Amino acid sequence: MNPKKSPNTRHSGKPPAPAPAEPLIAGQSIELLKELHILTREGKLNQDSRRKLKQVRHLYQFIEPLLVHLQEAQGDFTLVDLGAGKSYLGFILYDLFLHPRHCGQIFGIETRAELVTRSRELAGRLGFSRMYFEHLSAEASIHAPTLPARVDIVTALHACDTATDDAIRFALHKRARFVVLAPCCQAEVAAVLRQNKSAALARTPLAELWRHPIHTREFGSLLTNVLRCLQLEAHAYRVTTTELVGWEHSLKNELIIAEYTGQTRGNAAQRLATILHQLGLEALSSRFLDSPVPPAPAENNA
Numbered sequence: 001m002n003p004k005k006s007p008n009t010r011h012s013g014k015p016p017a018p019a020p021a022e023p024l025i026a027g028q029s030i031e032l033l034k035e036l037h038i039l040t041r042e043g044k045l046n047q048d049s050r051r052k053l054k055q056v057r058h059l060y061q062f063i064e065p066l067l068v069h070l071q072e073a074q075g076d077f078t079l080v081d082l083g084a085g086k087s088y089l090g091f092i093l094y095d096l097f098l099h100p101r102h103c104g105q106i107f108g109i110e111t112r113a114e115l116v117t118r119s120r121e122l123a124g125r126l127g128f129s130r131m132y133f134e135h136l137s138a139e140a141s142i143h144a145p146t147l148p149a150r151v152d153i154v155t156a157l158h159a160c161d162t163a164t165d166d167a168i169r170f171a172l173h174k175r176a177r178f179v180v181l182a183p184c185c186q187a188e189v190a191a192v193l194r195q196n197k198s199a200a201l202a203r204t205p206l207a208e209l210w211r212h213p214i215h216t217r218e219f220g221s222l223l224t225n226v227l228r229c230l231q232l233e234a235h236a237y238r239v240t241t242t243e244l245v246g247w248e249h250s251l252k253n254e255l256i257i258a259e260y261t262g263q264t265r266g267n268a269a270q271r272l273a274t275i276l277h278q279l280g281l282e283a284l285s286s287r288f289l290d291s292p293v294p295p296a297p298a299e300n301n302a
C-alpha cells in the first residue's frame, strides 16, 4: 500500500478553502496537549504551538493509514519510536489511534534518562498502559531483550546525527513492515566529503557540487538521505520521500516512508556501492552496505 498522499493542492477554479482556525485533529485530547506543553494551561495556542500542531497533523496523515493497514491486516501492532525525546509522536498516536481502537503498543527509545522518566510518569498519569519507554540508544535497541522480537513500524523523527542510521539498522534487523524517518542534520557524510575534498576536486568536476562549505553541508545531507533510500531499497523496501510541512525553514524537512515488500530493487546495492566509490566515501560503506566497498585503485580514480 502507498502512504496517503499530501492533500490535493491543484487549482480548481475556486478560491482555496480557508485554513482551519484550530489545527487540532478531531478527538485530540486537550489535556494531553497541555501536558505536552503544546497548549498553555488555559488551553490556548501561541504561534509556536500552532506550528507544532500543524506539524503533528501533517505527520499523522502519513502514519494513520499505515496503522489502519496493520490493524486490519493483523489486529494488533508494535511501533518503536527511536530517539523519542519527549515522545510527542508516541503520545499523540496513542491518543488518536491506539487508545480509541484498543489495539497496538508503543515503545519510546531515548538516551536521556530524565525524558524516559518523564514519559513513563505521563503515560502512567494518562492511563496509557500500552506505552513503554526504554533508556537505550538506538544501536543498543537492536539486540535489547526488553524489546519485542516482532516490530511492525519503526519511527525516528529528527533522531540526532547517526541515530537515524541506527534506526534503519534496527528496522532491517526486525524486518519492520513500515519505517518512517525524518532524518536529522547528518554530519558524518559531509565530514568525509570535506576531508577528501582536494583529492575529489583533482579527480572530478562533480566535486564542485560540494566545494563551498555550505554546499558540503547541504550536499552531504542530501547524499545521506539518498544513500539511506538506496539502503532500504536494497533490503526490499519500497521508498517514498516527501516534505515535512511546517519545517520549511529547516534543512531537516524530509520525510522518508518505507514499506517492506519483499522485492529488492535490483540495482540498489550496486548503485549505492558505485556512488560511495565514485565520491570517495568508501570509509562509510559499512554504514550503508552489508559488504564493504573496497577502496578504489589509484588508476581508476583518474
Ligand SMILES: C[S@@+](CC[C@H](N)C(=O)[O-])C[C@H]1O[C@@H](n2cnc3c(N)ncnc32)[C@H](O)[C@@H]1O
Residues within 6 Å of the ligand: 082, 083, 084, 085, 086, 087, 088, 089, 109, 110, 111, 112, 115, 136, 137, 138, 139, 156, 157, 158, 159, 160, 162, 163, 166
Ligand atoms: C531532536 S530530538 C527529537 C525528539 C523527537 N523524536 C521529536 O521529534 O520531537 C532527538 C532525540 O534523540 C535522542 N538521541 C540522540 N541520539 C540518540 C541515540 N543514539 N539513540 C537514541 N536516542 C538518541 C536525543 O536525546 C533527543 O531526545
